[in-house]
Amino acid sequence: MKKLLAQIKAYPYTKYILLGLVLATIPSLVYFDVLKSSYVTLVGVVMIYTIVSLGLNLLLGWSGLISLGTAGFMGLAAYISAYMTMNLKMPFEVTLIVSILIPVAISVLVGLISLRIEGLYLAIATLAVSEIFRKTFAEFEFITNGFSGKSVRYPTFFGFFKLDTTMTYLLLVVFMVVIMILIHNLINSHVGRALNAMRGSEAAAQAMGINLLKYRLLAFALATALTSTAGILYAHFIKYVEPSKWNLGLSLNILAVIIIGGVRSIIGTFVGSLVVFAVPDLVLKQIPYFGKIPNFAYIINGILIIVVILYYPAGLIRVFNDGKDAVVKLFKKSRGKTV
Amino acid sequence: MSHVQPLEKGIILSIENLSISFGGIKAVDNLSFQIKEKEIFGLIGPNGAGKTTAFNCITQFYKPNHGSIRFLSKKDVTVELNEHAVHEIIGLGLVRTFQNVELIRELSILDNVLVGAHIDYKTGLFGAMVKTRKAKKEEESLRLEAMKILQFLGIADKAMWPVGGQPYGILKKVELARTLMCAPRLIILDEPAAGLNDVETLGLADVIRTIRNEYNCAVLLVEHDMRLVMDVCDTICAINFGKFLAKGSPKEIKLNKDVQVAYLGTQEDQV
Ligand SMILES: Nc1ncnc2c1ncn2[C@@H]1O[C@H](COP(=O)(O)OP(=O)(O)O)[C@@H](O)[C@H]1O
Numbered sequence: 001m002k003k004l005l006a007q008i009k010a011y012p013y014t015k016y017i018l019l020g021l022v023l024a025t026i027p028s029l030v031y032f033d034v035l036k037s038s039y040v041t042l043v044g045v046v047m048i049y050t051i052v053s054l055g056l057n058l059l060l061g062w063s064g065l066i067s068l069g070t071a072g073f074m075g076l077a078a079y080i081s082a083y084m085t086m087n088l089k090m091p092f093e094v095t096l097i098v099s100i101l102i103p104v105a106i107s108v109l110v111g112l113i114s115l116r117i118e119g120l121y122l123a124i125a126t127l128a129v130s131e132i133f134r135k136t137f138a139e140f141e142f143i144t145n146g147f148s149g150k151s152v153r154y155p156t157f158f159g160f161f162k163l164d165t166t167m168t169y170l171l172l173v174v175f176m177v178v179i180m181i182l183i184h185n186l187i188n189s190h191v192g193r194a195l196n197a198m199r200g201s202e203a204a205a206q207a208m209g210i211n212l213l214k215y216r217l218l219a220f221a222l223a224t225a226l227t228s229t230a231g232i233l234y235a236h237f238i239k240y241v242e243p244s245k246w247n248l249g250l251s252l253n254i255l256a257v258i259i260i261g262g263v264r265s266i267i268g269t270f271v272g273s274l275v276v277f278a279v280p281d282l283v284l285k286q287i288p289y290f291g292k293i294p295n296f297a298y299i300i301n302g303i304l305i306i307v308v309i310l311y312y313p314a315g316l317i318r319v320f321n322d323g324k325d326a327v328v329k330l331f332k333k334s335r336g337k338t339v
Numbered sequence: 340m341s342h343v344q345p346l347e348k349g350i351i352l353s354i355e356n357l358s359i360s361f362g363g364i365k366a367v368d369n370l371s372f373q374i375k376e377k378e379i380f381g382l383i384g385p386n387g388a389g390k391t392t393a394f395n396c397i398t399q400f401y402k403p404n405h406g407s408i409r410f411l412s413k414k415d416v417t418v419e420l421n422e423h424a425v426h427e428i429i430g431l432g433l434v435r436t437f438q439n440v441e442l443i444r445e446l447s448i449l450d451n452v453l454v455g456a457h458i459d460y461k462t463g464l465f466g467a468m469v470k471t472r473k474a475k476k477e478e479e480s481l482r483l484e485a486m487k488i489l490q491f492l493g494i495a496d497k498a499m500w501p502v503g504g505q506p507y508g509i510l511k512k513v514e515l516a517r518t519l520m521c522a523p524r525l526i527i528l529d530e531p532a533a534g535l536n537d538v539e540t541l542g543l544a545d546v547i548r549t550i551r552n553e554y555n556c557a558v559l560l561v562e563h564d565m566r567l568v569m570d571v572c573d574t575i576c577a578i579n580f581g582k583f584l585a586k587g588s589p590k591e592i593k594l595n596k597d598v599q600v601a602y603l604g605t606q607e608d609q610v
């Protein structure tokens with residue numbers, strides 16, 4: 001146990017890869033009837049929301065900027081990729097790039113307008129833009145199919161390599177682990193320090209040569225790129241996009257992910273996503289009587305947020321770390337006795 | 340050729356007729372002074388005299404209403420600081436600390452010092468994300484440099500500790516260490532001894548002198564602790580209500596009547 005912990009410290013990517021390997025076993029567990037087949041969809045969705053939430057964590061946790069339009073940008077990317085693959089018959093590879101670039105370009109424009117004076121204006125601007133997107137999804141029927149929603153297929157690579165449910169699920173695992181590693185590197189680099197400085201002290205950041213507008217834009221663009229990636233993966237994994245999904249409620253749920261799971265923690269973001277997007281289906285709905293209360297999950301999330309802010313302001317991931325420390329201490333003690 | 344009038348030989352910073360007001364209050368009023376290369380220059384004055392405001396004008400946190408601030412940049416070119424954005428100042432070779440320490444609590448001491456090397460990084464976004472060999476090398480060499488500075492200031496053993504929760508004396512040193520990463524020409528210190536005890540203040544005087552000698556730079560400092568100012572400064576400029584009062588060696592300033600009335604007279608019994 002101790003050896004493993006030391007190893008995780010020496011090779012920082014180990015924990016992300018381990019998590020990926022564990023998640024990759026789920027389809028085979030379903031195959032051997034250990035788990036219900038709905039678990040693949042459920043965990044897949046958790047991974048997709050982990051990717052969005054990592055983007056928001058980069059923005060809010062590390063850079064100290066607030067966006068309330070996460071869902072709108074995610075929906076935009078989902079619709080663009082749906083339209084490009086289904087209507088325009090474009091290859092998935094091209095779709096992936098274009099469906100990231102368009103939302104990112106829009107986010108840079110929104111950022112240029114709102115981020116000049118103060119970071120706080122971003123919250124208002126993104127909320128407005130997100131609502132415009134939502135109206136657009138419903139109104140532009142020739143592209144979005146309106147309220148009937150739009151069907152999408154699993155991704156096809158190189159024009160002939162069609163993925164099935166399991167393969168698409170594994171694609172999600174790869175995307176999430178790679179993104180976790182890229183973010184890990186980023187936040188431990190000078191760029192990450194610049195984002196931290198921007199949050200910690202704008203005065204110090206500026207005095208040390210950090211261009212606030214540039215790094216605010218960078219943080220927002222990166223967050224949007226991750227949001228878009230998640231939107232695209234969502235469309236092609238769930239194979240259906242509907243306009244009503246991308247509302248403020250979803251944006252706030254994604255906010256809840258990082259507050260519950262762990263501000264500025266990569267693994268914590270996954271934990272938060274699990275709590276917010278899987279626990280309601282897995283646990284809450286099974287509870288007799290209470291499970292039938294509409295929006296019961298919202299209530300539980302609200303209570304969780306309050307508890308976490310009061311007792312674990314760094315997120316539930318701290319619970320694990322405390323547990324880990326306790327185990328290590330116990331181990332040390334027992335070893336001390338035998339010597 | 341630049342349109343800025345070159346500075347006289349040996350001068351590194353020249354402030355002429357600097358003025359800024361906040362809603363009728365003239366925080367800095369027609370202030371002029373010059374700093375020589377490798378000089379330790381003290382700016383003194385009672386609370387609210389406009390010292391921090393003057394620093395904020397020089398470092399472009401405030402844009403002054405009037406006046407010019409010429410600086411001999413790292414490339415030996417005279418530049419007008421008013422024509423530069425606040426984040427461009429450090430690149431010219433001018434770096435500062437803050438009266439109320441400005442550090443990033445969640446980062447380690449080492450990482451805080453490395454923020455001071457931000458402009459030295461050549462690695463781009465992509466290089467940082469995939470951690471190319473070049474990015475790794477650059478990070479390692481700057482880390483080593485930061486460790487050397489922490490060693491010089493005697494806090495290398497605490498390099499990995501988070502800044503949040505450290506005592507004031509350490510925080511002041513971390514801020515000082517951060518200014519040294521960029522190989523500055525002029526360091527501006529806003530009340531570096533505030534909150535330090537007597538022993539720490541004595542040590543600070545030595546550190547400031549050593550920095551001047553080892554890093555070949557000038558130091559401009561604001562300080563309330565008169566012992567430190569008198570001990571360490573080559574030249575002192577006194578201001579009151581934003582206006583120039585007197586300038587000279589520590590001895591001359593001590594004997595100056597105006598300064599005594601405005602500042603020392605009310606302070607001496609406390610010292
Ligand atoms: N941003 C600001 N807005 C309004 N007034 C300010 C501002 N900054 C400084 N002042 C005023 O300018 C005067 C000088 O302040 P300051 O430069 O902080 O003094 P010192 O550093 O010499 O103690 C004070 O009267 C202060 O209230």
Ligand SMILES: [Mg+2]
Nearest residue numbers: 390391392438
């Ligand atoms: Mg001051």
